[in-house]
Amino acid sequence: MSGKLIVIDGIDGSGKATQTDILVKKLKQKGQAVETVDFPQYTQNFFGGMVRKYLDGQFGIPTEVDPYLASILYAGDRFESSQKIKDWLAADKLVVLDRYYTSNFIHQTTKMAEGEIDDFISWEHKLEFEIFKIPEPDLVIYLHVEPKIAYQLVSKRGSGHDGHDTLDHMRKAEQRSTLLADKLNWTTVKCSDGKKPLAIEKISQKIFKEVKKII
Template identity: 30%
Template structure:
């Protein structure tokens, strides 16, 4: 089963993913992991990173919500064989960001009236045209925007390879993305959702996942 871990930048997705690996493996489950975007995997990962860090050659792509969403989607599509292999060999595949991140971040950049159609377009593109496997569960890590912002900036200060990108630097965007994630979870967009707060332990979330297997 594919389990997508979602949330705004700095929410703690990577931390939760690592803890879930330990909790699920302790429970006897075989666990695989992937994370998107795959910045180090050519050709699309480096292009995504360049777009997010302001490369002028990619400015027209960055300016278009659908063009940038397509770039993120194609990065995932290139990982489809890896996803399929992991899903076939492991009980759980934890994915740090998946299709819902495209829906949330892209919709948050659009006027409110255009957001529902954009969410539908992302689902049709990634789960339909690009034939990405549908997740069995999507976990929304709900963290206050100001807490996530402080974490993202602290992470960037400690690691030169994790400089703040254009999305992370936009506090208003992060607030809208948080709202979009709540809307996606409320509508059970694309697959079932479970919203968790930081106080919920990885063991508790792992049990939720195990109960679905």
């Protein structure tokens, strides 16, 4: 595969969808052939529909469902979309993803002790890359935002509640993902100054600077 796979991820309220859209537009303006997917694919994929049921609480409270079992649902969703991603990469396209396997780390590790994380990382990598054989990313952009700020942004948005948008979960997810960003060599982009969110364009400039390094 000769294309490049770029992932944008972070806790709820970090601006993933917004920054993905901006990045895709900037790359197209530069004449790049770009494709994009946002995960989960709730309506397009069989497993995406199962993820929706999980988030709606049909299998129990989402933040209490076993992290390994929950991760399989998300991994299945990515597997269903993996062939078209591989095809795009083989066609020398840039592929920008709003969330990927990285989201399993951000959210599911909040359900386990820190000492259990390394085993989960090994299991997750085997599941995604060896069994489902999804393509590995060339760059993971981790959007870091303070939990209180993210919570305020999500509250204003007024989207559905699935347990991932509570302040308690956001605090846990921020702690875990900050640890994992260092452990897994994600590129961290700060999205706030500690008191308020940075301007959307300023964040997008930071992201584009990192993307230019690999294209």
